[in-house]
Amino acid sequence: MTSKERSGWKSLPIGGVVLEAGSSLKYKTGDWRAFRPLVDREKCVNCLLCWIYCPDSAIIRREKWVEVNYDYCKGCGICAHECPKEAIRMVEEEK
Amino acid sequence: MTIVGLTGDEAVAHAVKQSKADIVAAYPITPQTIMVERFSKYVADGEVHTGYVCVESEHSALSACVGASLTGARVFTATASQGLALMHEMLYIASGLRCPIVMGVANRALSAPINIHGDHSDMMASRDSGWVQIYAEDAQEAYDWTLLAFKLAEDKDVQLPLSVNLDGFIISHSMEGVDVLEDEAVVQFLQTRKPPFTIDPEKPVTVGALCLPDYYFEFKRQQVEAMANVCGVLEKACREYKGIAGRNYGALEAFGMEDAQAAIVCLGSTAGTAREVARKLRAQGKKVGVIKPWLYRPFPTEEIISASKRVKALAVLDRAVSFGAPYGALCSDIVSALYSLRESPRIFNVVYGLGGRDIQPSDIEVVFNEALEAAERGVIRQETMFLGERE
Numbered sequence: 001m002t003s004k005e006r007s008g009w010k011s012l013p014i015g016g017v018v019l020e021a022g023s024s025l026k027y028k029t030g031d032w033r034a035f036r037p038l039v040d041r042e043k044c045v046n047c048l049l050c051w052i053y054c055p056d057s058a059i060i061r062r063e064k065w066v067e068v069n070y071d072y073c074k075g076c077g078i079c080a081h082e083c084p085k086e087a088i089r090m091v092e093e094e095k
Numbered sequence: 096m097t098i099v100g101l102t103g104d105e106a107v108a109h110a111v112k113q114s115k116a117d118i119v120a121a122y123p124i125t126p127q128t129i130m131v132e133r134f135s136k137y138v139a140d141g142e143v144h145t146g147y148v149c150v151e152s153e154h155s156a157l158s159a160c161v162g163a164s165l166t167g168a169r170v171f172t173a174t175a176s177q178g179l180a181l182m183h184e185m186l187y188i189a190s191g192l193r194c195p196i197v198m199g200v201a202n203r204a205l206s207a208p209i210n211i212h213g214d215h216s217d218m219m220a221s222r223d224s225g226w227v228q229i230y231a232e233d234a235q236e237a238y239d240w241t242l243l244a245f246k247l248a249e250d251k252d253v254q255l256p257l258s259v260n261l262d263g264f265i266i267s268h269s270m271e272g273v274d275v276l277e278d279e280a281v282v283q284f285l286q287t288r289k290p291p292f293t294i295d296p297e298k299p300v301t302v303g304a305l306c307l308p309d310y311y312f313e314f315k316r317q318q319v320e321a322m323a324n325v326c327g328v329l330e331k332a333c334r335e336y337k338g339i340a341g342r343n344y345g346a347l348e349a350f351g352m353e354d355a356q357a358a359i360v361c362l363g364s365t366a367g368t369a370r371e372v373a374r375k376l377r378a379q380g381k382k383v384g385v386i387k388p389w390l391y392r393p394f395p396t397e398e399i400i401s402a403s404k405r406v407k408a409l410a411v412l413d414r415a416v417s418f419g420a421p422y423g424a425l426c427s428d429i430v431s432a433l434y435s436l437r438e439s440p441r442i443f444n445v446v447y448g449l450g451g452r453d454i455q456p457s458d459i460e461v462v463f464n465e466a467l468e469a470a471e472r473g474v475i476r477q478e479t480m481f482l483g484e485r486e
Contacts, residue, residue, distance in 0.1 A: 009313040009320070014254060015193035016314045017292055018301035 033075030035090040041065045043087035050079035050088060101273045103234040103266035104129035107199045110241035112143045113281040117168035120148035120159035122178060128201040128267055130173035153178040157185035164194035165302055167293035169245060172196065175263055176203035179217040189256040190225025190318060192302060195248035196256040203263035204450045212451020213263035219415040219424045225318050227257040227325055228392040230362040234271040237261045239342055242281060246332045249288045252324040262364040280339050322393040329390065346395035347388040349402040351377060355384030357466035360429055361412035362388060365454055372459040383463050396432040403433060407470035408441040410462045414448045443475045447482040458482055
């Protein structure tokens with residue numbers, strides 16, 4: 001979410017109260033990321049170790065490989081570290 | 096009109112009883128005040144149906160108040176000195192979560208050395224915590240302001256916690272005749288609290304969520320705006336209060352300022368002494384005045400400017416030290432407020448009364464004479480005077 005899409009002080013509910021349930025889904029933590037995991041589909045064997053280890057449940061399972069949900073991936077790099085096939089590499093984000 | 100003999104603490108307790116507070120949470124041991132001690136008697140005697148929560152510290156007292164306030168309850172607590180210091184963390188939580196808690200503070204010195212007497216060190220150390228701050232001059236004012244406090248704090252455009260400050264011992268423990276309102280008049284004046292949101296299991300909300308650089312700033316700005324709304328809301332509430340009580344309140348009280356050449360600015364009980372001395376000096380033809388801000392946060396800048404635009408010298412009295420600062424807290428605010436005036440009066444700071452050191456009419460006379468001299472000469476002799484200390 002860009003700064004312009006976020007509500008300003010005039011429209012936000014006072015006191016930081018969140019009036020709806022489950023709103024954390026709208027809070028896209030992907031913009032915390034300094035390094036982006038890139039999956040090499042040729043190397044991926046779909047063992048799903050990354051899917052198990054990801055602390056943010058940001059690995060998406062596909063039939064033959066995995067993808068990353070960049071809306072929520074914070075770029076911790078655990079997936080790349082755990083991947084037995086070195087199919088995931090971390091690339092610095094560019095603004 | 097019913098006049099009863101009450102100490103400042105008891106006057107506050109009486110007002111809280113009439114306000115029909117839903118919850119009072121307090122730490123019951125030193126440095127607690129008689130405000131909640133007297134209130135606990137009302138509860139025990141069945142005179143009021145308030146949930147009374149005794150907790151293990153002032154930190155917990157204010158935490159309990161925050162929780163209660165979020166349910167939509169009308170909430171009161173009281174403390175002093177080290178107790179307020181222990182609450183410090185929760186002061187910011189109460190204001191940040193926009194809980195209109197009313198707190199009575201019997202202003203007392205902070206340790207070390209240990210001292211239990213009156214000065215403003217405790218509340219001045221909390222002046223940026225986002226609480227509206229009122230200073231009362233006597234028991235009558237403490238009573239009236241406690242009622243006004245709920246009206247102000249709970250207003251939809253304010254929704255901020257508020258402290259009613261009364262000088263420790265000088266007001267908190269001295270008995271005076273206090274004119275109290277009929278219970279029914281208070282009920283009419285205050286109504287029940289109408290919160291903008293509450294914590295309710297039927298309609299769940301999240302309170303106190305993590306708020307990072309992308310949102311935190313906006314919530315602080317909301318608090319700034321709420322503070323800015325206080326003066327207007329206060330004016331309206333005071334007008335309504337005058338209609339039922341006949342007593343006139345506002346952001347500040349000015350005495351003799353229509354023609355004063357020199358004036359004293361001070362908070363709380365000292366204003367009474369200053370006014371008496373001013374009366375005497377004015378009878379001798381000396382043009383002196385007194386400005387007593389009732390409202391300290393938000394600082395009533397406009398009203399201060401309007402009261403001081405003719406005066407040539409101001410002596411600003413601080414009953415607390417701001418170590419290493421150019422002036423005490425009140426004096427710094429006065430200097431800032433008057434900076435925009437083309438011809439700002441000469442201003443000097445007087446630090447006095449620390450740890451409950453008494454201030455006598457003769458001390459005040461010394462200050463007035465110093466201020467008159469500054470007005471006449473157009474220069475001040477010293478930036479800060481320490482009044483009543485031994486060298």
